[in-house]
Amino acid sequence: MSDAPVLGTRFADELPEMGVSWQAAEPPKPELLVLNEPLAVELGLDVEWLRSAAGIRFLAGVDVPDGAKPVAQAYAGHQFGGYSPRLGDGRALLLGEIGGRDLHLKGSGRTPFARGGDGLAAVGPMLREYVVSEAMHALGIPTTRSLAVIGTGKSILRENLAPGAVLVRVAASHLRVGSFQYARATGDADLLRRLADHAVDRHYPDVPPPGDGDRHLRFFEGVVERQADLIARWMLAGFVHGVMNTDNMTISGETIDYGPCAFMEAFDPATVFSSIDEGGRYAYGNQPAIAQWNLARLAEALLPLFDDDQERAIEKATTALGGFRGRYAAATVAGFRGKLGLIGTADDAAVTALVEDLLGLLRAEGSDFTSFFRTLSRGGADGAFADWAKRWRDLDPDTAAMDRVNPFYIPRNHLVEEALAAATEGDLAPLHALLDAIADPFTERPGLARFAEQAPPDFGTYRTFCGT
Secondary structure: OOOOOOOEOHHHHHOHHHEEEOOOOOOOOOEEEEEOHHHHHHOOOOHHHHOOHHHHHHHOOOOOOOOOOOEEEOOOEEEOOEEEOOOOOOOEEEEEEEOOEEEEEEOEOOOOOOOOOOOEOEHHHHHHHHHHHHHHHHOOOOEOEEEEEEEEEEEEEOOOEEEEEEEEEEEOOOOEHHHHHHHHHOOOHHHHHHHHHHHHHHHOOOOOOOOOOOHHHHHHHHHHHHHHHHHHHHHHHOEEOOOOOHHHOEOOOOEOOOOOOEEOOEOOOOOOOEOOOOOOOOOHHHHHHHHHHHHHHHHHHHHHHHOOOHHHHHHHHHHHHOHHHHHHHHHHHHHHHHHOOOOOOOOHHHHHHHHHHHHHHHHHHOOEHHHHHHHHHOOOOOHHHHHHHHHHHOOOOOHHHHOOOOOOOOOOHHHHHHHHHHHHOOOOHHHHHHHHHHOOOOOOOOOOHHHHOOOOHHHOOOOEOOOO
16 A cells, blocks of 8 residues: 555554544445545645545545554543443544544444444435535634545445445544543543543643643633634534534534534524434524533543542632633624624624624524625615614624625535435535535625525425434
């Protein structure tokens, strides 16, 4: 495998207790369905080689470079509020690190963490993750990236019989809140400390060095800040993750695990897309509170590292966690300043009041959350919004600046479903058309009007599935 890249083994070497050495299942007929060439170049990979038979086998995890140490990672997690002490990569595999980032597979076969599942994935959900994660990247929202989707040549049974696929994912790392829950549950204090130090070294270079008594508290504060900023960006984009379990929250601050995710159209805080979220736990409007709840679980796992005295450790954790709300509020106000073209033109109180009234109107009118701001920048707010729009104009907004932060194109749900249905039947043209539109979301382009339109009335209530 002389053309294969060198894969780092840092996670496998430094944290052997946090994974199981494993090998991807060999697909009967691997086929490259889509390759993210710009990302491949960014990672220093040879695009032509990746498209070759040898490259495809590498991407599928079948032929790994000499010295690589693929592992199925271990983690615990709260799933819909219920704790599971042993989850882990049931159908996934960390191949190694490249360019300082993880190269990871989904749908690559059963592992010891499979919990009765078949370890496989259908082409539709894997392409959904490819589309939505690349849309999030184009919107400037921290996210894992999709390098490729490989068809396996094997049909699997989900809601119906569907062609199988493997997603090749790139991430700053796959360390999750659930990783720390797992380490804490082992009772191994040294493992917990090594895991925290590993995370600090990879993601938080400004945290004090080993020996500083506040090192791990500063680390936790950093995670709180990044997650507050991330969730604010989700909310500003109308993004609904759908399954915010603690094993789906990264330590790096990236969005991860695009299962039953979708972008909201008609504004409603109660919006839920996931077929399994019957109680609305992970509804759009609940996402900030759920993020803070998840971070509280991280704090619980890290308590022994904050202070030898448990009461002092809890006090420190509580104070650090309390910073989430202020950070989230500040990020939200700053984001809405951009969306409304009000950078530096009004105080925070005036902007906050304007935003609160706007959201109330959007909900009452069932307005499309994405297109409203582009329409507003062109003077299109009237009717129920007329009085509100006058207040907004009185603050002297910069409408040209609005179009630089408010997308014209997002992966609208009916278009995603159209592309996935066609791809399942072997037609990738709609997928590539959608990917082209969302790659440059802020620039209106001729011939792409349908990618900015809301779902037709007959699209009905939208439900998504995680694909497991």
